[in-house]
Amino acid sequence: xxxxxxxxxxxxxxxxxxxxxxxxxxxxxxxxxxxxxxxxxxxxxxxxxxxxxxxxxxxxxxxxxxxxxxxxxxxxxxxxxxxxxxxxxxxxxxxxxxxxxxxxxxxxxxxxxxxxxxxxxxxxxxxxxxxxxxxxxxxxxxxxxxxxxxxxxxxxxxxxxxxxxxxxxxxxxxxxxxxxxxxxxxxxxxxxxxxxxxxxxxxxxxxxxxxxxxxxxxxxxxxxxxxxxxxxxxxxxxxxxxx
Amino acid sequence: xxxxxxxxxxxxxxxxxxxxxxxxxxxxxxxxxxxxxxxxxxxxxxxxxxxxxxxxxxxxxxxxxxxxxxxxxxxxxxxxxxxxxxxxxxxxxxxxxxxxxxxxxxxxxxxxxxxxxxxxxxxxxxxxxxxxxxxxxxxxxxxxxxxxxxxxxxxxxxxxxxxxxxxxxxxxxxxxxxxxxxxxxxxxxxxxxxxxxxxxxxxxxxxxxxxxxxxxxxxxxx
Numbered sequence: 001x002x003x004x005x006x007x008x009x010x011x012x013x014x015x016x017x018x019x020x021x022x023x024x025x026x027x028x029x030x031x032x033x034x035x036x037x038x039x040x041x042x043x044x045x046x047x048x049x050x051x052x053x054x055x056x057x058x059x060x061x062x063x064x065x066x067x068x069x070x071x072x073x074x075x076x077x078x079x080x081x082x083x084x085x086x087x088x089x090x091x092x093x094x095x096x097x098x099x100x101x102x103x104x105x106x107x108x109x110x111x112x113x114x115x116x117x118x119x120x121x122x123x124x125x126x127x128x129x130x131x132x133x134x135x136x137x138x139x140x141x142x143x144x145x146x147x148x149x150x151x152x153x154x155x156x157x158x159x160x161x162x163x164x165x166x167x168x169x170x171x172x173x174x175x176x177x178x179x180x181x182x183x184x185x186x187x188x189x190x191x192x193x194x195x196x197x198x199x200x201x202x203x204x205x206x207x208x209x210x211x212x213x214x215x216x217x218x219x220x221x222x223x224x225x226x227x228x229x230x231x232x233x234x235x236x237x238x239x240x241x242x243x
Numbered sequence: 244x245x246x247x248x249x250x251x252x253x254x255x256x257x258x259x260x261x262x263x264x265x266x267x268x269x270x271x272x273x274x275x276x277x278x279x280x281x282x283x284x285x286x287x288x289x290x291x292x293x294x295x296x297x298x299x300x301x302x303x304x305x306x307x308x309x310x311x312x313x314x315x316x317x318x319x320x321x322x323x324x325x326x327x328x329x330x331x332x333x334x335x336x337x338x339x340x341x342x343x344x345x346x347x348x349x350x351x352x353x354x355x356x357x358x359x360x361x362x363x364x365x366x367x368x369x370x371x372x373x374x375x376x377x378x379x380x381x382x383x384x385x386x387x388x389x390x391x392x393x394x395x396x397x398x399x400x401x402x403x404x405x406x407x408x409x410x411x412x413x414x415x416x417x418x419x420x421x422x423x424x425x426x427x428x429x430x431x432x433x434x435x436x437x438x439x440x441x442x443x444x445x446x447x448x449x450x451x452x453x454x455x456x457x458x459x460x461x462x463x464x465x
Contacts, residue, residue, distance in 0.1 A: 086401065086441075087441035088401065088437075088438060089402075089404040089405075089437055090401070090405075091404040091405060091415050092433070092434035094422075095418045096431065096434055098422050098425075099250075099421065099425055099426075099430050104422075172313060179315050179317040180316075180317055183408070183419065183422075193317055193321040197321070197408060197409075202325035205324060206322060206325050208318070208321055209318040209319070209321030212315050213314045213315065213318045217310065
């Protein structure tokens with residue numbers, strides 16, 4: 001079991017966490033980038049890339065899904081989108097971007113990850129809004145609420161558990177996708193695994209795998225907690241993602 | 244990226260002159276997918292039946308499967324590679340692990356959704372537990388099982404590509420090599436083939452399911 005010993009040596013060496021020259025490196029054009037020999041810097045970079053991707057996706061998918069769900073139109077579109085995104089390999093999108101004018105590196109990875117983060121958010125926002133009991137919305141209209149008020153004050157709170165669980169699914173999935181960035185010269189924790197494989201340092205590969213898995217499970221748990229905290233008490237039972 | 248030589252996205256010449264390699268990787272990709280889904284199903288079916296029959300095992304079985312499912316693919320291959328080496332075995336184990344959750348969940352949902360009246364009627368007719376499962380419950384749960392098989396198969400086709408990290412990614416090998424040499428035709432061709440393979444396998448399952456469930460067709464026609 002010397003691989004486990006090697007992994008332990010890697011994780012318990014302080015310089016592997018802090019980096020030999022700090023958390024950032026200057027770039028040739030006067031800027032800076034995250035140091036790729038520091039677990040701390042790579043984790044921050046990983047979380048930054050994931051957050052950028054999920055926020056980008058949510059900014060478009062949430063209003064779109066809620067509008068479609070409110071109008072109860074376009075259900076077919078959401079199904080097609082999530083099916084296509086399931087069949088499209090992440091690696092295909094990353095390599096296609098790299099060979100196009102988008103190029104490679106973190107920006108391309110964030111765009112690719114945002115595309116994969118999009119369908120779960122959209123589907124859950126749509127389903128949540130569309131599945132609100134028609135009697136409830138009719139009662140609200142009867143009380144004199146405008147369409148916008150019905151959407152924001154009646155449908156949105158009722159749809160929230162599903163919307164939140166879509167965001168959670170999407171965030172966990174994105175944190176799990178970003179490691180692939182290392183294959184196309186991007187950053188994040190995948191770098192540890194990729195460097196380890198390239199140099200046949202299998203202890204480091206194992207340590208990287210554990211770190212990535214732990215970060216994903218941690219983000220999933222944190223999002224679950226956030227989801228619970230933000231859900232009104234009466235709605236806490238039975239909220240489960242549909243995609 | 245702006246080289247003088249033409250670098251088209253689609254090139255029939257690329258396909259023609261590299262067909263032996265493309266078909267080789269396509270074959271690897273297909274067999275790996277089918278093998279992984281078959282093994283995952285062989286494991287998932289008894290697990291789902293167990294989770295259904297032994298109540299206190301339901302949560303641990305589903306919980307373990309979801310934790311395994313949450314582990315990123317790159318990390319899983321990284322965790323396996325030091326022990327199972329570089330190559331086919333590692334990729335296969337990873338793929339089976341991911342297909343497991345979807346299959347267990349859908350088989351379980353299907354079995355639990357069987358109309359209790361039907362089960363009651365079968366019990367009244369003197370069906371044994373085994374006969375009940377295979378002659379009554381599984382046929383009734385088939386729509387949900389088929390839905391699970393479709394999702395598992397399509398996601399597995401996409402996941403095979405991550406196998407490049409251990410040097411065995413089927414069409415992913417071509418994508419990755421295309422990336423390294425900025426060869427657009429190679430990337431685009433292998434990406435399209437990947438999506439096409441997922442589509443073909445998905446349609447094949449739908450066709451097989453239609454053949455296996457003649458009653459569903461009749462009901463829809465009526």
